[in-house]
Amino acid sequence: MFNQCELEADAPYWPRWLETFCQQTGAAPESAYVVPYDRRAADELRLKFYAIQSTVSPLPLGEGPG
Numbered sequence: 001m002f003n004q005c006e007l008e009a010d011a012p013y014w015p016r017w018l019e020t021f022c023q024q025t026g027a028a029p030e031s032a033y034v035v036p037y038d039r040r041a042a043d044e045l046r047l048k049f050y051a052i053q054s055t056v057s058p059l060p061l062g063e064g065p066g
Contacts, residue, residue, distance in 0.1 A: 004037040007050070014052050 002010075002017055018032055033049045041047045 001033045001035060001049070003035040005034045007034065007036050010034070018052070 002014060005014075014032075014034055018029075022028060032052050034052055035047055035049055038047060
């Protein structure tokens, strides 16, 4: 989950953030979400979560980073 995003302005970056995370951790998430920066919605417990596509393929077993 990427939080405090500017939905439209950050849209080109989500795939890169997700790819970097996966490469550095060896993770292959089944789901990924972005959450907009909205202090009022956060205070009122009504933040919206938006699913994003993961195009990252899982690494074979034993081929994670490090």
